[in-house]
Amino acid sequence: MNGSRAASVTVPWRFPSLRIEGFPWTPAIIICVIAFAAIFADVLAPYNPEIGVLGDRFRPPAWQAGGSEAHLLGTDHVGRDVLSRLIFGARVSMVVGFTAVIVAGLIGTTLGILSGYLGGWVDQVIMRVTDTWLALPALTFAIFLAAVVGPSMWNIVIILAAVYWTRYARVIRGEVLSLRERDYVRLAIVAGCSKKTIMRRHILPNVLNSAIVLGTLMLGIVIVTEAALSFLGVGVPPPKPAWGLMLADGKKGLMAGYWWLTVLPGLCIMFMVLSANLLGDWLRVKLDPQLRSL
Amino acid sequence: MLGTRMFGLLGSALLMCAIAAPAGAAPEGTMTWGVHVTLVSRWLDPAEAEGLITPFMVYYAIHDALVKPMPAGANTPSLAESWSASKDGLTYEFVLRKGVKFHNGDPITAEDVKFSFDRYKGAAAKLLKDRVREVQIVDPGRVRIHLKEPWPDFMTFYGTSATGAAWIVPKKYVEKVGDDGFKKAPIGAGPYKVVSFTPGVELVMEAFDGYWRKTPSVKRLVFRSMPEETTRAAALKKGDVDIAYLLTGPVADDIRKTPGFKLVGAKPPGVFWIDLPDQWDPKSPWHDSRVRQAARHAIDRNAINQAETLGFSLPTGSVIPRSFEFALAFEPPAFDPGKAKKLLAEAGYPNGFDAGDFYPFPPYDSMGEALAGYLQAVGIRTKIRTMERASFLTAWRERKLKGLIVGITGASGNAATRLEAYVSKGGIYTAGVIPEVEDLFQRQARELDRAKREITVRQIQQILHDRAMQIPIYELAFLWGVGPRVEEAGVDQIKGFAYSGPYEDLRLKRQP
Amino acid sequence: MKRFIVKRLGYAVLSLLLLSLTIFLLVRLTGDPSVLLVEPGASKEDLAAIRVQLGLDRPIWVQYGQFMSSLARGDLGHSFYYRTPVLELYLSRLPHSLMLAVAAMAFSLLVGIPSGIIAAVRVNRWWDSAGKIFALLGLSLPSFWVGLVMILFFSVYLGWLPSSGSGTALHVVMPAFALGWYFAAAHMRLTRSAMLEVLGSEYVKLARLKGLPEALVIGKHAFKNALIPVLTLAGINLVIMVNVAVVVETVFAWPGVGRLLFEGISFRDFPVVQATVLIGGAMIVIVNFFVDVLYAVIDPRIRYER
C-alpha cells in the first residue's frame, strides 16, 4: 500500500493475530493426526490395505473374543486389515475432501465475486446456472460420470466440486453485494481503480475469510457425501480404501454384529467432520471482525 | 393322423390325480415377499418378457401358459391338456384344457392363444416369428403351430421360461383396454388376480378360487420392492415380510443363525465364470492353455462359496449349469496354488505376470476382490476395475473390455442355447472361435435326434474343458430368508426357477 | 409486487429451459439404453428394433424438439423400463417424497432452531453443548448408516416401528429422522449466528431497557429477525432434501422420487430421468418463489422496496 497511489482505503490483508486464547486445541490436534496418518500411511500401515486373506475375514478387533494381535482393529469382509485401511483411508478422504473443497472454493468464489460485483447480465447468467445446477443432484452427476468415464477417485473429486461450488457462489455473492456498497470500495472506484483491481485487491481479501470458513464446513459435507455415493455404488471404486466406502461395505456386517466394520470408519469420519466444523466455527469468529466483538 | 408322441398325455395324466386331491379349505392369510428388484409394470404383461427369469416371478402368479416348467417337468402341460409334435418336427398341436377361465370369467380359447403369440414382442420374439409359419386355430379347443423348417429347440423357447409367447392373455379384454390399460389392471389365467400395483413399489394379489389346478391355500400375496439387502433382512426378522430374496454373506449368515428362520438356496441356471478374451491374442500370456489351467487351479472355489453364499452354491468345472438339457458336468478344478505356480513356471512366467484389468460382475464386487486376491497369490497380478452395471454390460457386449471379466447369465434354455452366446460365431460374447467347435455347433443345430444331438453338444463342452477356455467358478445359488410363518415356501419346486413357486402350492403354518 | 412476480417467473422459465437442455444432453451421454432392455443373447437386429421403438434412432435435435413439444402438452413420455407413462409413475411417488421432505425438514427445524437459540442465548451450559453436539453429530454421520442402525434397533430389536416401506405415519418417523438430522446442524449453526447478530442489536437492547420479560425479548423481537436467514436456508435445504433423499429411500424402501431417479439413471431410462430432474427443477423455482413471498410477509421492508 505505497503512498504514491490513492491513499489506501482498503483493510490491508494480513493474517489476523490468532491469539491462542480460545484456540480449539482438540480439533486442531485431530486434524493433524489425520493429516499425519495420511502422509505417512505407507510407513504406518502394518498391511497392504488392498490385499486380504479370505479365510481370515470378519476377525473382530484384538480386544474382543476372537480378535488377534495381528489385526488390531480386526479384518473386513474380504479379510483385509481394517487398521491399515483406515490409515490409507485417511489419505483418500483427505485428498478427496481437500481437493474437492479447494476446487469448489476456487470456482465458487470467482463466480461469486464476478456475479456479485459486476451484476447485470453476468449476475443473471451465473445465478441461472446456479439454480439449474442445484436441480441436478450430486447423485445424478456421480452416476453420469461413473457411467461415461468409469468410476475413479478423481471422478468423485470432480463430482463433489461440480456440485458444491454453487454453495460458495451463493454465499460469496451475498457478501460481495454488501461489500460493494461499503464506502471504501466506492472510494476505490472514485480513485480510478479498474474493476479488475478492485475485485482483486479490495473484494477478494475481505471475501477470503468466509471462503475459508465455508471451506472448513464444506469439508465435512464433502466427506459425508462421498460416503453416500459409495453406499449407492458410485463412490470411490473398491478396492481403494476410503472411509466412506468402508462404511458402505461394512453395512452388510451390521446385522451379523460385525460392528467394527461400520463403527470404526464412522468414528473417523465423525472426528474429521466435527473437528473441521469446530475449527470452522472458531475461524469464523476470529476472522470475521463483525462477529469478533461478541 | 399325425404320429403323436405320448409325452403330452402322460404329463396331463399325472396332473389329473393332483386335481382329484380334496379341494383345500377356503384360502386365508397373507404372505409377503421382500423383493430385491424394482417391480416394473412391464412384468404384468407376458408379451414383454425380457430374457431373464425375473418377470416369471410375477407371471407364475397372475398368468398361465399352455406349457410351462412345473415340478413335474420342464414342458408340463397347463392350459393345454396335452401337446404333441409331428414326426417331421414341423407341426406342434396343443389341446386346450376344458372349462378353464380368465379372472374375469371369459373362457380361454384358441383365439386367445393365437392373439398372445402374435402380440408377443419380448425376448427372442424375432426368432420365433422368423421360424413359425403360422398359428392355426383348428377349433376353439385346439391349436396347431406350423414351423417353416424343423427346429428341435422350439419347445425349449415356446414351452419354458425362455420366452413369454406361450403365456395366454384375454384377447377381448386386451383389445378393449389396450396395452397400457392392461398393464394397469391385468387379467390373466393364473392362480392369483391382481388387487393393486404401485409401479416399483408394491404388488398385491388375491387368490383366484376358479384356478383349474387347485385353489391356492394362501389368500393374499404381497410383493414389496426393497432395494437394500439389510432392510430386507431386518423386515424379515421384524415379521414385516415372510420371505426376503437375495441375501448374501454375513446378512444371510445372521438369518441362518436366528432361531425360527430358515435360509434356503434356489438353483437358477446361472454359472459365474471368468471370461478371458485375451486368449485369442497370440502375444497375450492367456494364449497359452497352461496359464489358463494355472488360473483355474489358483482359485479356492469353496472358500468364496462359503464367504458369499454360505456354501449353497455349487462349485463347477463347466460354464453350463448341470441342470440343463445336454449338459456335461465337470468337477471343479482342485484348489492347488502350488500346481498353478508350477504351470505358470512351465509356461515361462516363474514369478507371474501383469494380467491387466479385472472386471468384477456388478454388483458382486466383493467376490471379484476375492478372486483377484487368489490370482494375485499365485503371481497373476490384476488391477480391479469396478464398473457401473449398465455400462459394464454394454462394454462387455461391445467387447471393449480387455483382461479378465467375471460373467454370468441366468437365461433359461439348454446347453446349446447357452453355448450359442459364448462360443459360436454369431454369439454376442464370443471373442474367438475354434473351427472344430463351430462345426460341431452347426451340426447339432440341425440335428433332430435328441440322443445324437446330445453327443455333439457334449463333445463341444469337452473341448472347452480340455482347452480350459474359461475359468468356471460356481453355479450361483440364490439365497432367500424364510420367516417362521411359512410352512411351504416353494423353493426349487420348479427346476431352475429362482423364486417361490408354484404359488398355488404355497402354505402358511396354521395359526395355533 | 406484480412486477416482482413477472420478473421472477421470467427467470424461472429461463433456468428451466436451460435445465431441460442440460439434462437432455447429459442423460444421452450415459450410453445406449437399448442394450439393457434386450436379453443377453439378443442380436444386432433386436437392438436396432428396440432403438426404433424408443425413437432413439432419430437425430438428437429432432428428439429434443419432440421432447419439448410433448412436454408442452404435458406428456412426459413413456418410461423405457417400466413401459408406463412417466407422469403416472412420478405422481405415484411424489406425495411420499414430499411427506418425507416435509417431515424431515420439520424435524431438522425442531432440533436446529431451539438448539441454535439456546446456543446463542446460553441459557445453561449443559443444554447448550448437548444441542450443539447432537446437531453436529448429524452432520458427520452418513444418513444411510443412521438409517440402518435405527432399523436394527427400533424395528428389529425393540419392535416399536415398522422396518420399512410407507403407509402409516409410523413409517415416516425413522426416515424423517435419518434425513432431517443431517440438516439440523446447518439450521442450528445458522440460527445461532443469526441470533447472536440480532441479540447484539440496539433494538434488542432497547427492548430490554423497556423492562420487557426476557422471553418476550428473545421470543418476539430477536427470534423473528433471526428467522429470515434461517428461512432462506430452509427453503434451499428443502429442495436439496428431495434430491439427497435417495439414500434414505433406498435404506427404508421408501417409494420416493429419489429412488425413481436413481433407478432411472441406472437403467438409462431417459424419459424418467428427464421428467424427474425437470420437475425437480420446477419445484426449486416454486419453493424459492414461496420463500420470497414469505420474506415479504415477514419483513415489511422487502414488501415496500419491490
Added chain:
Amino acid sequence: MTALLEVSGLSTQYVGARGTRVTRAVDDVSFTLETGKTLGIVGESGSGKTTLALTLMRLLPPGARIASGSMRFEGEELLDKSDAEMRAIRGKRMAMILQDPMASLNPLFTVGDQIAETLRAHEGMPRRGAWTRARELLASVNIAAPERRVSEYPHELSGGMRQRVVGAIAIACGPRLLIADEPTTSLDVTIQAQYLKLLRDIQREHGLAMIFITHNLGIVARMCDHVAVMYAGRLVEAGPVRTIFDAPAHPYTRALIESIPRFGDTTTRLTAIDGQPPDPAALPPGCAFHPRCPLVIERCRAEAPPETRVAAQHRARCWLAAEAPVRLTKR
C-alpha cells in the same frame, strides 16, 4: 427531602480472558440527582459514560459486574433488587433513550406495537387501551397524524420522527428518571434542536429527572443544571453548570471548555489536548490524566488525587484543585 437518585462509590468492572484482565470501566463514582433536575455527563468516548448508564439500569453486558458502591433510587437500593424487581423498574420508573434511532426500533414490528408492548408489560393494559394510549403518546411527542403513523413500520419514518417514537416509548409509563445516551448525536443539527426542545418540554410537563450523556458541551450548557466530567472511568469534576463553565477546577475540564470554538471569537487559539484517552485496561498510575495534563506535578504521577470539595456543590479530583481554583479569563 432526599434526592431522587444517590450514587456513591460506584465501580463497574469488565472481566476478560478468564479473570486475568480486569478493566475498571467505572471507578468510585458518586453523585446525586434531584427530581426534575438534569445532570449532564460529559467525557471522551471510552471514558465509561455509557457503562455508567447501563450500570444504573443494571443491564450490563455479559462479562461486566458491579464491583462496589450503592445506587439508591427513590430511597430504594437498586443493587439489592432481584432481576425481576429490576425489570419492573426498568421502563416503568427509569427509562433510557439510545443513540441511533435507526437501530433502536425493531424493523419488523409497527411503531404502535413497540409502544403498546411497554404499557402492556408494565401496566397490564388491554390491547385496545394500549393502542389508543400509544396514539396519544405519539401526539404528545408532536408526531403529525399519529392515527396513521401508529400502524406504520420504523423504516417508513424519518430519523427525527423515529427518535421521537423512542422518546414516546421512554415516557410511556411516566418514569421518574430518564437517561438519554447521546440521543441527538446521529441527528442533523436542525432536528437536534427540535428534539432537545421536546425533551425539555417533556421533562417540565412530567417533572422527571434526566441524565444527559453527551460529548457535546454546547448541549450541556443549554440543557443541564449540573454536569459531571468523566475521564478514564473516574468522575474528575462535578458541580453546577454555571460554576464549572466559569471556573473549572480540573485541567481536563478546562481544556475541554477551551476547545469549544466561540461564535464570533476569531482570535483565541483553541487548545487541543494532545495524546489519546488511556486504555481502561491499563490505566497510568496516579491521576489517569497526568500524561496529558499541562499542569502535571510529581505527585500526580505517584498518587491518585482524592475528591476535594472546591465549593458548596463543586468537587474535583485534582491535587491542584485542592489549592485554589483558577479563574478562567472571561471571554
